[in-house]
Amino acid sequence: CAVKAAQVLSEIAKNEEMKKPCIEADLVLTLLPLLESTDQEMLLHAGRAIGRICYDNRDLQEELVKVGVITSLVRILTDYAESEPLVHVDLLALCNLADFDTAKEALSKTKVAEQLVKQLRRAENHERLEIVFEILQALAENDALKVQLVEAGVQEVLSEILLRLQGSSQAEDTCIVKAASDLIVSLLLGGKKNRMLTVQIQKETTSKIPLSRGVAICPIALISLNGNCVRMVQLGVIHQLLDLLEKHVESGDISVQHAALSALRNLAIP
Template sequence: MKKPCIEAGLVPTLIPLLESTDQEMLLHAGRAIGRICYDNRNLQEELVKVGVITSLVRILTDYAESEPLIHVDLLALCNLAELDALKVQLVEAGVQEVLSEILLRLQGSSQAEDTCIVKAASDLIVSLLLGDGNCVRMVQVGLIHQLLDLLEKHVESGDISVQHAALSALRNLAIPVVNKVQMLEEGVAERIQALLRSEMPPVQFKLLGTLRMLTDGQADAAEILGQDPMLLTRLVQWCNTNDHSGVCGEANRLLASILRHNRSQV
C-alpha cells in the first residue's frame, strides 16, 4: 500500500498540511508521514531537504496538550530518526528540550495514552543518541532524572515497555565519559539500584547494562557498588540464572568490572 502512495506523490502533498491549525488534519498528516516513510531511506532523505523535522518539532510545542497528536508526532519522528542527517536536524531543532518538557509534564500520570507518549519519547531519545555531543546535551537539559522518575513510578505499576525504553536511553546516555561523571555525581547509580526489586528479565538486563556502562573506567563508582550487599547478592543470583542468558551475561560482566576496578580493602 505504501508504494502506490509514494508513486502517486502523496508525501509532497502531505508536507504543507503540517502547517495547518486544524488538529485533526495534523493528526492524520503526521500519522501518514510516519507510516509511509518507515524503513524508506530515499523518502527520508527527501524529507530532510523539505524541512519536515522543523514542522514536526513545532507541532510538539504548539499542541503540547493534545495527547493523541503528540503521540502520533513522536512516532513519526521515531520512524524518521533512522537517518543520521535527520537526527542532526532534530537536535538542531531543539528536540532534546521538547522531550524534556514532555517527560516532565507527564510525571505521575497513569493514563494509558500518557504511558504510550512516555515510551515513544524514550524510544526517540535512544534513536537520537548519535555521537557524544547529543548524549551530553541530553544530560545537560535534565533528561536523566526525568527518566529515573518515570522508572521509579513504572517499576511499581509493572509497565515493562516503559521501563525497558527508559533504561535503554539511560544506558546509551552513560556512554560518554563526561556523562558518566555527571550521572554518578547526581546519584544516578543509587537510584537505578532501587529498581533491583524488579523480577522482569528484560528490565534486569537493561538495568545491569546501565550500571556496567556507568562503572566502565570509573573506579570510584565500582568501589561504591562493590560495598553494596544487596547489589552483590542479586549479582550472584543473576550470575547463576538459567532463565535468561542475557541477564546472566550482563551480571557476570558487571561483577567482573566491579572486581577489576574496586580498590576497597573491605
C-alpha cells in the same frame, strides 16, 4: 475543504495497494506544506496521511528529512505538547526518522531534546514510554544531541522512572527498566571500552534479572562513568541504594548487594 481532503487521503493511505498511486501522484510533497498549519485537525490528518504513505519506505522518509520535515515536527511537538492525538502522530514520525544521520543532524539544531524529556515525563502508558525511549536511544548516538538531552534533565526523569518501577515484576515494567538502563549507558558512554560495558549492562538488565538490580546498575553507570556524584546525591540515589541493601541482605542476593555497595563507594570517594 483542505482538512477534509487530508482526512480522505489519510484513510486512503491505510490501504497498502493505494500507497503506490499516492507516491506516484507526489501527494507527500503536496501534503508537506499543510504541516505549517495552525489548525490542529489539519495537522492531524496531514500527519497521518504522510506517515501512512511513507511507512516502511526508506527512500521517501529520507526525502522527507531533506525537504525539512524535521523543523515542522519539532514545531508541532512544541506548540501542541498537550494534544495527545497530535503528539502520538508526531512521535511516531520522529521514531521512523530518528535513525537517519541527516535527521539527527537536523534535530541537533532544534530544541527537540527539551520536548522529548517533557514527553518522557508526561508519558502515562507503556506504549508512549516505549516510543519515546526508541527515539531517545537513536538520538543518543549523536554527540550534540546527547549533551542536549543531559542538559534538558533526562537523567532526572530516568531516575524517577526507575524509582517508580522498583520492585515491580510485571513484564512491561521490566521492558521499561531495560530501556531506561540502555539509554543511560548510551548517554554516558562512548568508545570501544565503554561499548563493551554497554553490552555487559544490557545483559545484566534482561528479564531474568530482578528489577532491583537494574536500578542499582544504573546509578553505578551514572556515578562511575560520568562524574555525576553530586547530581546523583541530589536525586536521592543514596537512599535508593541503602533501601536496596536493606531488602537484599536477608535474601542473600550477593549481586545486588555488591552493586549497591560499589555505587555507595563511588559516591563516597569525591
